[in-house]
Amino acid sequence: MLQTVKEQDIELYKIVEEELNRQRSEIEMIASESYVPTQILELQGSILTNKTTEGFPGNRYHAGCRVIDKAERLGIERAKLLFKAEHANIQPHGGSQANQCVYAAILEPGDTVMGMRLDQGGHLTHGSKVNLSGRFYNFISYGLDRETERIDYDELERLAHEHHPKLIVAGASSYSRIIDYERIAKIAKSVHSKFMVDMAHVAGLVAAGVHPSPVPYADFVTSTTTKTLAGARGGFALCKQDYAKQLDKATFPGVQGSAHLHIMAAKAYTFKRAMTTEFRDCMKQVVKNAQKLAQVLKENGFRIVTDGTDNHLLVVDLRTKNLTGAQFEKALEDVGITVNKNMIPFDPQKPMITSGVRIGTTAMTIKGMKEDEMEIMGNMMKAVADNIDRATVLENIKKQVLELSSKFSLYEGYFDN
Ligand SMILES: Cc1ncc(COP(=O)(O)O)c(C=O)c1O
CATH class of the missing domain: 3.40.640.10 (Type I PLP-dependent aspartate aminotransferase-like (Major domain))
Known part of the structure; x- marks a missing residue:
C-alpha cells in the first residue's frame, strides 16, 4: 500500500511508516483502540x-x-x-x-x-x-x-x-x-x-x-x-x-x-x-485477558475499581502506589506501553492529573496475546510503578516491551505493493 504516496508525498508516507512502526513496537492498551483487518x-x-x-x-x-x-x-x-x-x-x-x-x-x-x-x-x-x-x-x-x-x-x-x-x-x-x-x-x-x-x-x-x-x-x-x-x-x-x-x-x-x-x-x-466464530472467540479472549490482567495487577498491589471487570477494560486506582494517572501514563508511554489517565470514582485529583488509568485489552488480544502475556504485562506495570525514578530499570523494561511485542506481527507486508 501507499507506493504512489511514497513517490508523490514522502512527508506523509514517512508519517504513516513511523506510525506503523509505533503500532508494531508498542503495547497498545487504550481501551477504545483495536487493530482493524486489512479489508x-x-x-x-x-x-x-x-x-x-x-x-x-x-x-x-x-x-x-x-x-x-x-x-x-x-x-x-x-x-x-x-x-x-x-x-x-x-x-x-x-x-x-x-x-x-x-x-x-x-x-x-x-x-x-x-x-x-x-x-x-x-x-x-x-x-x-x-x-x-x-x-x-x-x-x-x-x-x-x-x-x-x-x-x-x-x-x-x-x-x-x-x-x-x-x-x-x-x-x-x-x-x-x-x-x-x-x-x-x-x-x-x-x-x-x-x-x-x-x-x-x-x-x-x-x-x-x-x-x-x-x-x-x-x-x-x-x-x-x-x-x-x-x-x-x-x-x-x-x-x-x-x-x-x-x-x-x-x-x-x-x-x-x-x-x-x-x-x-x-x-x-x-x-x-463480527458474525464469525473467529471474532466471537477473540471477544471471549478479550474479556479473559482483562480479567487476568486485573487479577495480576491486584496481586501486584494495585487497587482495581469495582475489584475487577466484566468487559474489555479496567480502571486502576494508583493511590496505593502513590502515583497519579498522569505520572503513570507518562512512565508507561516511555517504556512503550500505551494507556490513558482516567478519573477514578470520586477522584480527588483534577481531570488532567487523575488518580487512575484505564487499560483495555482489545488491541493486544487481536494481535494474539493471551493470559500468559497479560501476566507479563501486569508484572511490567508493577515494575514501572515501583521504579518510576530509576532510569536504568525503566530502560530494561523498555527492552522487554520491545521483545514481547516483536513476537506478535501486525500488517506484515503493508508497504510491499
Ligand atoms: C461511550 C462512547 N460514546 C461515544 C463515543 C464517541 O465516539 P466518536 O469518537 O466516534 O465520536 C465514545 C468514544 O470514545 C464513547 O466512549
Whole structure:
C-alpha cells in the first residue's frame, strides 16, 4: 500500500511508516483502540469515496446511486441481523454523531435528559457542558455508588422521578461492569421517558454474545464501529421500527450532509466479520485477558475499581502506589506501553492529573496475546510503578516491551505493493 504516496508525498508516507512502526513496537492498551483487518483499510481507501450522495437507499438526492445503494443496504441488513434490531442507520460519521442524531430525532432544545456523569465513566456526549449535548439539552447526571463503585440505580430512579426526563441515556466510556439495561428501561418506562443505550465500548462484546445486549430493552442503541467492534471508523444507530423515520430524518438532513459510502462499505464488512466464530472467540479472549490482567495487577498491589471487570477494560486506582494517572501514563508511554489517565470514582485529583488509568485489552488480544502475556504485562506495570525514578530499570523494561511485542506481527507486508 501507499507506493504512489511514497513517490508523490514522502512527508506523509514517512508519517504513516513511523506510525506503523509505533503500532508494531508498542503495547497498545487504550481501551477504545483495536487493530482493524486489512479489508477495512482497503474498503475505507476504496473508490466508493468518489460518490457523492444524500438521503437513503432508493431515496437519494443525486443520480447514479444504483450501485452504492447496494453497499448501504448490505450494511443496514447486516447491522440488523447482527444486533437483532428492527431498524439500523449506518450513516453517522462517528459515535458522537450517532448520539446527536438520536437527540435530534426525539428532543427539543432545553428538554431534560439523564446521562452518566463524565467523571464517573460517562461520555462527553452524555451531557457534558463542554459538548453540544450539555449546551442544547438540560442534562441531569447520575453516577456511581461510593461503596460499590457501580451505577447507583436507586439514585438514578430517584432522579428520574424528580426530573421526569424525556430521555435516559445509559452507556459509558470507562465502566468495567455490566449495566443493568433491563432495570434502567423499567425506570424509564415508569416516568414515560425514552431509553437510549450508547454501547460504543462494548458493541463487539455484545455482537459476540459475551455481554448482554441492550437492544431488547432500549428504544435507541448507538455505537461506534471502532473499539471492540474493531472495524470502520464511524458510528451507527439502531432503533425500534416506530422511530425509524424520525431517526433517519434527524441524521439527514438533520445533523449530517452527504453519506460516506466508502466508510459504510467498511461498516458492512465490520458487521459481517463480527458474525464469525473467529471474532466471537477473540471477544471471549478479550474479556479473559482483562480479567487476568486485573487479577495480576491486584496481586501486584494495585487497587482495581469495582475489584475487577466484566468487559474489555479496567480502571486502576494508583493511590496505593502513590502515583497519579498522569505520572503513570507518562512512565508507561516511555517504556512503550500505551494507556490513558482516567478519573477514578470520586477522584480527588483534577481531570488532567487523575488518580487512575484505564487499560483495555482489545488491541493486544487481536494481535494474539493471551493470559500468559497479560501476566507479563501486569508484572511490567508493577515494575514501572515501583521504579518510576530509576532510569536504568525503566530502560530494561523498555527492552522487554520491545521483545514481547516483536513476537506478535501486525500488517506484515503493508508497504510491499
Ligand atoms: C461511550 C462512547 N460514546 C461515544 C463515543 C464517541 O465516539 P466518536 O469518537 O466516534 O465520536 C465514545 C468514544 O470514545 C464513547 O466512549
